[in-house]
Amino acid sequence: MTQDSPSLTLAEIAARLGAVLQGDGERAVRGLATLRDAGPDQVAFLANRAYLKDLPGTRAAAVLLHPDHAGTCPTACLTLDNPYLGYAELSRLFDPLAGREAPGVHASAVVAEDARLGEGVAVGPQAVIEAGAELGDGVVVGPGCVVGADTRIGEGSRLHANVTVYHGVVIGARVILHSGCVIGADGFGFAHDGRRWHKIAQLGGVVIGDDVEVGSGSSIDRGALGDTVIGEDVKIDSQVQIAHNVQIGDHSALAGCVGIAGSTRVGRHCMLGGGVGLSGHLTICDGVQVTGMSLVTNSIHEPGVYSSGTGAMDNAQWRRNAVRFKQLDDIARRLHRLEKAGRGG
Amino acid sequence: MTQDSPSLTLAEIAARLGAVLQGDGERAVRGLATLRDAGPDQVAFLANRAYLKDLPGTRAAAVLLHPDHAGTCPTACLTLDNPYLGYAELSRLFDPLAGREAPGVHASAVVAEDARLGEGVAVGPQAVIEAGAELGDGVVVGPGCVVGADTRIGEGSRLHANVTVYHGVVIGARVILHSGCVIGADGFGFAHDGRRWHKIAQLGGVVIGDDVEVGSGSSIDRGALGDTVIGEDVKIDSQVQIAHNVQIGDHSALAGCVGIAGSTRVGRHCMLGGGVGLSGHLTICDGVQVTGMSLVTNSIHEPGVYSSGTGAMDNAQWRRNAVRFKQLDDIARRLHRLEKAGRGG
Amino acid sequence: MTQDSPSLTLAEIAARLGAVLQGDGERAVRGLATLRDAGPDQVAFLANRAYLKDLPGTRAAAVLLHPDHAGTCPTACLTLDNPYLGYAELSRLFDPLAGREAPGVHASAVVAEDARLGEGVAVGPQAVIEAGAELGDGVVVGPGCVVGADTRIGEGSRLHANVTVYHGVVIGARVILHSGCVIGADGFGFAHDGRRWHKIAQLGGVVIGDDVEVGSGSSIDRGALGDTVIGEDVKIDSQVQIAHNVQIGDHSALAGCVGIAGSTRVGRHCMLGGGVGLSGHLTICDGVQVTGMSLVTNSIHEPGVYSSGTGAMDNAQWRRNAVRFKQLDDIARRLHRLEKAGRGG
Structure with missing residues (x-):
């Protein structure tokens, strides 16, 4: 990593995070690292007791931790109740990419005449914005992306390179789409006449709420008639497949390689482990967790943790x-x- | 969805579908919806007894259904023996995208001098057509697609945005490839010398039959020596992996996240559920169904339904x-x- | 396949492979095929006893085989101790693509002014090379690829069409990346405040060793703090997901649809079958094989073969x-x- 991170003082960090500082507020740091790896110009964090053993020996300039552990910290402390959340905030302060895109449309991009671009929009090289598309203020469209006709993308959203969004998709604000993901391809719908398949045109769309993130290479298919709907603050990892007319409730998280078949409804605050499969036409209530690679073939009406399969053995x-x-x-x-x-x- | 659908009269619909109309043939409708959601300018359909309860209260202009249910229909009826097939046909009549692409090569596309383009071919912005490629009449190549050297694509086929087809691939007529899918990448072939791996050049190709559809983000690898072969009218969903030298028989359907290892042969009229895995070098006979997330490690010689695994529980x-x-x-x-x-x- | 393969004499092949020739060294051949399919201008190979039955009837010009089988070979022989390895080498001699790319930057590519390109680099149409990127001698970047800022790619590596590499990634020499794969997207890291998710900026990178191959549509995410590390000579198939901070040891091979959760360390010379899932934060020692679609939820400390699940039945x-x-x-x-x-x- 040759990227330069910004430099911040410990006092600035404490103020941004709402943390209590014990130590020299003027000391400047340039990055984040683990307790074990941090050097004297970096901040470390302790968010998991498993790493408590690394605290006494850390060389970090300061450590972000819960007040209970401040006593055993050999260096400056930034104390707060949820140090993992503090780490998340601090990671964003040190992100060398934040705000890096210069606004403007690259000369090689192809933007339809009637597309509407908000203020500060950045469209990268080789990108394509089709007719009637609408990009809110501050949207970043990376190199090689294709935004389909009449698609709307909310303010502050970012499409990394080579993302594809089909026509008629609605994407909220501050959404992040990673490379290779595809939003709005046809759902898998065919009628059989006894001899062969006949395509069912997929006339619905996809609606994605605010603050959603979709990982690299994932697919969210458009609805057959109504829309496929992804709620607010839903986090979707890489290589995930979401079929037509699925609904995912707000704040749910789907780990890598999850597959959800058509018309299944997942509640709010659900967590699906890696490789989990949900059959079609199910209802999963709020607050359900499913452990990795489990197969769910029936609806779930009680919050809790669910599992199937057996672990590997000799x-x-x-x-x-x-x-x-x-x-x-x-x-x-x-x-x-x-x-x-x-x-x- | 801001797309405009075409307007059709009930008499026109009856004629196109071969359905019997009971009601006002002059009435115009503009779209399709479910029994529950349809408004007075839309047609609904009843193809599954589970939705019979929604029939009496529908506000649809007309309902597509089996003659047996015409008696309880509160509105105009379009009766036919296979209403789901009728729905498929009607969905295509209302597809706002049908025939939307204007023919021609976009100024930003890069088309090799010796590529051969049929009549009415459309090549979108930022697409690349390599040397010796051949696109049949009416082929649509979406924005950002790459069609490799000497690849042939049959008439009426459509590549959505950001599809990649390698060199020397043969694709039939009326094939649909969704965004992010990759046809013809190297199969996974290496020889081990006891210390390290040596690549086996993948010298075969991929042959895809007429009327095939491949979902977003799916991979079909080229053969090591002979070809990987996808039969006619095979339907492949998103996030599917088909390894080198696999053969899929005509009219088979593969749901999302299926993985098929090298040299396995799947018969005709097979259906593989989501996440199914087939080991390499197997033979699966015609008419086999495998339920979701099952692992098949032995050849199957009798048609029927096959399963493995266990469903999730508390x-x-x-x-x-x-x-x-x-x-x-x-x-x-x-x-x-x-x-x-x-x-x- | 309309590609022309080069023509070689049997003596040339014997010299290149270090094989012992029994037969006419002047005889020219133009390709490779199986014992059953080979014609009189092709070489076949016998590397698996299952195909011994095809040896007597082969029409091949010569057969690559172990000295033990030379006696029953009806035609010229090329004998060597590891005929499968010989097949691998021969396949590369007959590869019509080898060395096919003409060096140079296509006029439609967008290359940042400060990007550094070695000798003989080829950058295809519509590709994008961002600021500070460095491409070693002989690197081939296919059409539609995006190489992120400050990324370094070692000599002789090849990115097929529509590959995406994010910023700050380090890729070794002779690496092959297939279409649709994504290297360096954000890992899946979020902190929860009891109500909603907060993104953890992924500040690490990806480091890929020499001689690695990554299949189509696979994802390797960047690290949260440190790097995700793929060792030398690691072979990764299509549709694989490798999460942040995973480490894969040298010479390991991962078949299609494998998923590895965050911070897991896989040893050297491991082999993961298709669809295998590894939970996060595990340690898998050197020399472990895991059979297809197994779920590994605990660390493995002994080399050997591991499995879970049950095969499909009626x-x-x-x-x-x-x-x-x-x-x-x-x-x-x-x-x-x-x-x-x-x-x-």
Whole structure:
């Protein structure tokens, strides 16, 4: 990383984070690092007890931590109740990319005459903005992106390079779309006549709320009739597939490689682990967590943690057990017979 | 969605669909919706008994349904034997995108001198057509697409924005490729010398039949020696991975996140659910359905429905059961001993 | 495939491969094929006993095989100890693409003034090279690629069309990146304040070693603080997701659709089957193989083969068994009671 981070004093950091500083407020720092890696011009943080062992030996200029741990900190402290949240805020202060894009349309971009661009919009090289598209103030469209006809993107949103948004999509404010993600491709809809498939035109759209982030290479398909709807503050990781007419409630988070089949509704504040699959036409209530690679084939009506599958084991042991899985019903029936025989005797 | 749909009369719709109209043929409608959402200028459809409850209260101008349900329809009817197929056809009549592309090569596109373009071809902004490529009549290449050297694309096919097709690929007629999909990248082939990997050049190609659709972000790799072959009328959803030298039979459908390893042959009229994985070098016969997230490690020689895995349950219940999976062979052996002891006693 | 392959004599091939030729060294061949498909102007190979049955009937000009099988070969032989490795080398000799790119920057590409391009670099149409980027000698950047600011790419590396590399990424020599892959997008990091998510700026980078290959549509995310690190000679297939701060040891291979969660460290010479998922913060030692679609939730400290899941079976049989999985703990407890009763009686 050759990027230059901005320089900040500890007093400035304390003020921005609402943290209490114990130490020299004039000391300047230039970056963030872990307790173990931080040098004397960096701030470290302690947000997880597993790293408490690294606190005494840290060389950091200051450590962001909970007041309970200030006593054992060998250097300046920035104390606050939620140090992980403080770390998040501080990371953004040190982001060398923040505000880096110069506004303006690159000469090589192709922008339709009737597209409407807000103030301070930046459109990168080789990007394409189709007819009737509308980009709010401060929107950044990266190199190679394509924004389809009549699509609207809210203020402050950022499309990294090579993002594709189809026609008629509505995207909120401060949304971040990473490279290779595709918003608004046709959902997977076909009718069968007994011999072959007939395409069902996907006439709905996609509506994405404010403060959503979508990871690299993920797909959110447009609705068949109504819209696919992603709520506010939903966070979607890379390689995720969201089918037509899915609805995701506000503040939910989907880890990498999740797949959600058509018309399923996920509630608010849900968390889906990596590789989780949800069948179509389900309803998942608010506050549900599903652990990694689980398959959900029924609706869930109670908040809580849900799981399926079994973890990896030594292959020889696994072979012996996996073959028994196919005998499981037989085992249960034989056990029942023995129990009956025991009671009868 | 701000797109304008065309306006059609009920008589026109009946004629196009081969449906029998009961009602005012002069009435004009402008779109399609569900029974519940349709307004007085829209047509609805009933293709699934689960929605029969919505029929009496519909405000639709007309409903597409099976003759058996015409009696309970409160409004005009368009009856036909397969109303879902009728819905598919009607959706295409109302598609605002149909025929929207103006033919011609955008000034910013880069088309090799010796590429051959049929009549009515449209090449979008920032697209690249390499040497020797051949685009049939009416082909649409979206913005940012790259069509590799010597690749042939059949008439009426459409590449949405940012599709990549490598060199030497053969694509049939009326094929639809969605954004971010990649056709013809190298298959995953390496030889190991005991210390490190040596690349096997992937000298085969990809052949895609007529009427195929490939979803956003999916990959179909080129063959190592022979070709990877996708049959006619095969429908592939988003985020699918098809490895080198796979063959997919005509009319098969693959849902999102499916992965198929090298050289596996899938028959005709197969359906693979979301997230299904097929090991390499298998043969799957015609007419096989595999349910979502199943793992297939052996060839399948009988048509039918196949499954693996277990559905998600409450995490506490799951933990108790999953730990027992590792004891399953032991459980089976102990049960067998008890049975023997019982018979012996 | 309309590509022309170069013509080579059998003597030239023997010299390049270090193989022993039995037959006419002047005979010219133009390509490679399987034993079954090879014509009289092609070389075939035998690297797997399963294909020994095809040897007597081959029409190939010569066959690459182990000396043990030379006796039954009906045609000229090229014998060497590792014929699969010989096939790999020969495939590259016949690759019609090798060295095909003419050096130079296409007129439609956008290259920042301060980007540094080595000798013989080729930058394709519509590509974008951002400020401060550095391309080593002989690097090929395909059409539509975006190389971010301050990114460095080592000599001889090749980016196929529509690859995206973010800013501040370091890529080694002879690396191959396939279309649609994304290197350096933000990792999935957010802090929760009890109500909503706050983004953690991803300040680390990605470091990719020499001789790495990454398949189409795969994602390798940048680190939160330190870097995501891919070792030398690591081979990554299509549709793979590698999260922030993951480390992959040298010579490991990851098949399609693998997902690795944040901060997990995979050793050297590991092989992950298709669709394998690794939880976050794990350590997997050197020499581990994980079979397809397994879920790894604990660190692995012993080399060997690991597995989870169960293979697909007939759906009716599966339903009977899968329902018993939810009773497994109950079954184990009941069995234990019977055993105790038996011992007590």
